[in-house]
Amino acid sequence: MSNLSYHCKWRIELAKQICEKVKIIEGVKAIVIGGSVARGYADEYSDLEIPIFWDKLPNENTRKLIVKELNAEYFYPYNYEANEDNVILQKNIFLILLALNKLYFPTFKWMYKSLETFKIKPENIEQRFRDIFTYPPKEAYENTLVIIMETLDIINEVYPELNTSVILSKLKSDRIPHDNPVNIWV
Structure with a gap:
């Protein structure tokens, strides 16, 4: 150390x-x-x-x-609507779709281009991903959530033995936002 x-x-x-x-x-x-x-x-x-x-x-x-x-407060509400979170979600969805398509990871730099070649994917996902960054935060969040739900539907179709119910319940649960930043120690 x-x-x-x-x-x-x-x-x-x-x-x-x-x-x-x-x-x-x-x-x-x-x-x-x-x-x-x-x-x-x-x-x-x-x-x-x-x-x-x-x-x-x-x-x-x-x-x-x-x-x-921890004498703390939530820094972000559960449904935080930042573009950074949308990038993280898009990358995670991309990795899932890579696995579903049995493809190797080409780097995130080529994510949108790679998505165009996928056989298994939500419809028009590459353009929808790009469009999300042009929407107001709430609309971007809602559109990202739709893509996540479509991806889960695809997972259920391809691998019906997988249990995605925990993810679905988390996505559908209402959370109480906490507006104040983290304050660990007073």
Whole structure:
């Protein structure tokens, strides 16, 4: 740890403090540090990614307990409508469609061009993906959600033995937005 930057070190120490509070919550199986901090690349602009692995998906009460234990608040509402999130969703859908089409990963740089060649995909997805960035945030979110639902339908058609009900229930659940930024320690 001695050769890590100052920005990595203090984020790792904060992650340890957070992990101490979260690891006691029922159902937590593992907690890791991810992203640039885990790779030793963190700078002053880096966030702190702490994926939590569960024996089953946490319910709303468990999520509220975590927020309470950390003396935190939700930074983003669950249905955050940012373009950055749409890019992440598009990349994830792209990876799913690659798998469904049994194709190798060509890099994200060629995502739209590659989508044109896919046999298994939502109709006109390459143009719909591009169009999303021209819509107001709420409309972009709604259109992205439609593409996700269409992709899940395709998964169910191609692999009916897969259970996508957990994903569907998450997508259809109403969430309470929290407008204030994270404040871990007071």
